Amino acid sequence: MPGRLRAWRVAARSRTRQGVVRVRTAFVPVLWASLAAGVAVAIAYVGLGHTYPFFAAIAAWVCLGFSPDVQPRRVGELALGVSLGVGLGELFAHLFGTGPVQIAVVLFLAALVARFLDAGQMFTTQSGVQAIVVVGLPAIAVSSGPVGRWTDALIGGGVALLFSAFLPGDPRTRPRALGREVLLELADVLGALTEGLRLGDAHRIEDALVAARGTQTPIDSWRGAVTSAQQTTRISPAWRRRAGEIAELDRACTLADRAIRNARVLARRAAVAVRDGFDPGPVPAQTHALSVAARELAQAVGSGSDAAAARSALADVAAHLRPEDFEGWRQQSLVILMRSLTTDLLQLTGMPYAQARATFPGGPGDDGAAPPPSSSPAV
Structure with a gap:
């Protein structure tokens, strides 16, 4: 038992250090994504008069996320995936209403359309998720029209794409x-x-x-x-x-x-x-x-x-x-x-x-060292 406690303590110390590193590296990206979500909501709420533009915030957060490895191309793909899902869900709900059958059908359609348009897994996942959310939830922002939530998603994705181009960072x-x-x-x-x-x-x-x-x-x-x-x-x-x-x-x-x-x-x-x-x-x-x-x-x-x-x-x-x-x-x-x-x-x-x-005395010897992965220097 003491040995197990020691192992847990060592593992906890290692996990704590790794957690601190993750928080440190995610701080700026999370701050940036939060600002993007706020800006997207402000544009939809103030600029377009949408009462509950929460899809603008969702799209901005999904596209930017918390990773410091933000790439405009990937953000654009996710923005398109979110907008596709919301748009299909909005159209389907407007034509056929909501319910279990409608959710199953819209997920099927959104996923297949997404797979046709892009090979990315996240693209298809986000298209399906957003379509489910739109069809499954009531249209709470009636004043924004039949495509209001789709417009909000486009705004959120557009703001995220803009923010991704200016995200401070060096890929190294x-x-x-x-x-x-x-x-x-x-x-x-x-x-x-x-x-x-x-x-x-x-x-x-x-x-x-x-x-x-x-x-x-x-x-x-x-x-x-x-x-x-x-x-x-x-x-x-x-x-x-x-x-x-x-x-x-x-x-x-x-x-x-x-x-x-x-x-x-x-x-x-x-x-x-x-x-x-x-x-x-x-x-x-x-x-x-x-x-x-x-x-x-x-x-x-x-x-x-x-x-x-x-x-x-x-x-x-x-x-x-x-x-x-x-x-x-x-x-x-x-x-x-x-x-x-x-x-x-x-x-x-x-x-x-x-x-x-x-470098070793007596020459290379037989120390079991593996061959190099490449000939270029590492540091």
């Missing part, structure tokens, strides 16, 4: 921030692993393993942010010249994912070894040095600056990872795993794969 910002958080998590994992090895405490090492397993969500978020940034650079002429930097962040994400997987294996092997009462010798000193280097690398990735300091620190770690210098097969097996992890991090600094392997 979020991938960098998420990359920094992932690498800080890796540094914390290595720090907890170091403590466990020094104290001979398998529970601390298991805490490190739990924390390492909890990094998959931020890694997936990082990968999604990179994909969105790549789409932005393809669409926006202003950011097209940054496509190379986004490609580097994409490679960095792959390497960081690989490094954390290696850290999980390292923690799992270390926990077994500590339970068997082995002497870690100088291994904790090297895991500590790796933790410090990973933290330095996190700052470089987060700021987009040169990773020379982290590269130097990692090269120093690599110079001390000669398996023959460690006693016993357990120490040596941990060192071999650390060599693979260090190779990934060296590539993250922009070092070519062959050069990273050659």
